[in-house]
Amino acid sequence: MVQYPSIDWLAIAPLIVLLGGTLLVLVTGSLTKVWPRGLYAVSTAVLSAAALVVEMVLWNRVGHEGPVSIINDALAIDRFTLFVWIGVTIATGLVSLSTSEYLRREQLEGPETYTMYVCAAIGAMIMAASNDMVVLFLGLETLSIALYVLAASHRRRVDSQESGLKYFVLGGFASAFFLYGIALVYGAVGTTNIARSGQLLSQQVFVKGDDALLLAGVALLMVGLAFKVAAVPFHFWTPDVYQGAPTPSTSFMASVGKFAAFAAMLRVLTTALGPRADDWRPVVWVLAIASVVVGSILAIVQSDVKRMLAYSSIGHAGFILIGVEAAGHAGDQDGIPSSLLYLLLYSVLVIGTFTVVSLVTRSGDRASDIGSFRGLGKERPLLALAMTVFLLAQAGMPVTSGFIAKFSVIKAAADNESYAVAIVAMVASVVSAFLYLRIMISMWMSDAESGDEAREKVTVPWTAGVVVLASVVFTLVAGVFPGWLIDATRDALVVVR
């Protein structure tokens, strides 16, 4: 008789809430006529809020009872997991709200996009929680397939189709690399369980040259993960996909996608491969430096805002990789918290930024050239001001969350005496500041050109307005009072091992 594992239902309640809820929305949505304006988005946001409440309860429970490994050690419920879950859930809610009027404007209204968001979020959450490489792969595929669909979801735009196809082909390769990596590591260690791999590796002493299988596996895993986080040199898909995808989907990829990929990377590298940190740390070092440098330099030569932000997101991935690199040093206490903090702060920032972009690209989602921001300061001063806050935060200006994010990563690097990477990253961030300045110049300081009058006016629907306002408030509050967030990320250090 098959022995079924016991299931801790509360621990997976956020997943169940999201899945059940979104299926309900999908089914009722397809059986009824088009819902009133904004209701799909609001119901998805409410769903996220419900999941968020359960996650908070779990956060508390883990605080009292410690981290647990559930369902036959398939999922790890610790504060690391919950931090990512909370971040992903909030991001899903925000992106759903910002999508509402976009779909209406583009005449794509329906429940499917929201279902895709939630499915992707569930994949992301499984990735973050997975305590087994195979489960991790399941999460990765759930997330990726939903993202491919989202990228191609603007049915009438060829660019969107193209971006979906590109992402699919390249993403498929990356997944294959990752899967092969799992197989090789399994061959070397004898288990796919993440926590147990860590234990075994710390006891196992390889005879010189005998660990080729493991190292090859690690290399393949790194390729797969680096592709997902869009680190140089595995970044080539990013600009095309970010530019072509519908803007809200781009914002979802840049927030939830990054969050999940980095969570998986941190879990695999620090827990499963923690004992072999000396082997993977130099790789991460190179990826980090390459990403901050290439990301910022290529960002400033773009003329399309979505491409700019794609390259800038590569630069930000480089910053997060600095935190990952720090986590590879023995006895480090700052690497994982700083990466998580950066991820959370950046996710909110990037959602805010892309929400503004989605409003400015106007009907058809085509006007993403930097010129379409021209005169926004005159036409919509508050929206332009919000965008300015986001851009300054991405540049790392103090009093915004961006500064706290950069500071935490730089501190983690300096604490491990990785001064070179800290200096290179800071100088690169100055280079990328030029890109943010260019958008600000366009908004505030450029003179009107002929034909500007004829452009469609930028409108700010309340749903998008709420997202922008919430993001601005969070950006500033987290910039001035980051203490509670820092403490929360420190709690995330205790993981299932």
Place this chain on the structure above:
Amino acid sequence: MSLFAASAPAAPFPVLTALVLVPLIGAVLTALGSRHRPEITKLVALVSSVATAGMSLWLLAEFDSHEGGFQLVSRHSWIDSWGIGWHLGVDGISLFLVVLTGVLFPLVIVGCDPHHDEKPYLAWLLLLEAGVMGSFLSLDLVLFFLFFEIVLVPMYFLIGGWGYDQRVYAATKFFLYTMVGSALMLVGIVTTALLARDDLGRLTFDLVEIAEGSNFAASTGRWLFFAFAIAFAVKVPLFPLHTWLPDAHTQAPTAGSVILAGVLLKLGTYGLLRFGVYLFPEAAVWSREVFLTLAVIGIIWGAVAATMQSDLKRLVAYSSVAHLGFIVLGTFAFTSEAISGGVMQMVNHGVSTGALFLLVGMIYERRHTRQIAELKGLQKVAPIFAAAFMVVMLSSIGVPGLNGFVGEFLVLIGSFSTARWWVVIGATGVILAALYLLWAYQRVFHGEPDEANSSFRELRLREGAVLFPFIALIVFCGVYPKPMLDRIEPSVKALLERVEEKTDFVVPVSDHTGHGEGGEG
């Protein structure tokens, strides 16, 4: 035993915190104000800047002139997890810079007209004031960095939004140049605190705690000093990092130029003293010859470049490079007179160059040109204006009896014993200053006015009222600098004692200065 520990009891009214928060609140209120009631917006801005000025003057009265340490300290925990605190304090080095900031902003708000979009203009100005105040008062490394960096944003928008033709280029250049320096400084700040953690037993970014409790190895201290010094050298600006300055000054609106020259550049020289010399005395002494040389090159370079300018505003901008060179020269001479003179010169340069930019701005308002060649004979048509320009210009040259002389003279005489040959070359800068300023004056004001210049308007009452405080300060500090020096000296002495204690540098004891020494005389 501690030299820099706060000895004065905390003031009942947290005046230093208020100095930062009042303009900040003013900025927010101004930004929130209605676009249709500009007079209310202006009133709010004026009230908050005047209130700040009043508090800065009250601070001047409260200040204990015999005390070399930090006074009126305000200390609260902020980001405990990282050991970052809200720690403000004032000493003789920062006191007059704070007062100058407080006084300069209301004058600028009254005296300069943005011509368009007054509401955001005023909001940016007040935010700038909060940032500058915070930078001068912060005693926490991260807090300082925060203010130091945030200053960029309003200045960027002021230059870019209200400047002249090349404003976007100048604003971007200003922003990026300064940010490169700050980037290195941030790594330096973080590393300093992390290394000091080993000595202190806990992570803190508190300037005083780190300075007193830590003991950096010489080579470490030098790297860290370098990381800080680059940021400040850009800000000063020190040759060869000065190229952003002429563009930013020339393209900025008048208010921007006045603030930039008046207080923003001092963030660099002040930072060198407060964070460079105080935190890393060994490294500062070790690298003094480099700084002295760059300072002297700056003096000569600035003066020569100023001589050759055809644009009056650009001329004044280059003269700033030269004047700031004197301050750096004084700072790295490491004598009491030289550093005190340097601190005085920071204030004096703020007053006289600020006033010069105001006057050049007035000329532009009237004639819509800054080209020296297009101006002629203004003395004939506007004698009072010319007289005011003359006084300010003479102060900038450093004519005895006006404020410019006191600072420059103290720097030169104080540096003579420890940096003789640099002084010998640097002193020619004084002569060159007379050359380029007098020559410019001669070309603009002397002679017979041609047709375009004959309708040049005389100084108006409001303009005169704005200029009056500048001229009063120029004369007062020139004739009677003792009260100022009395307050500066104790802090400078404390700083030098620290330099002597931490290094083998011997600060020469001198008795040839007739000024100051209030506590001992």
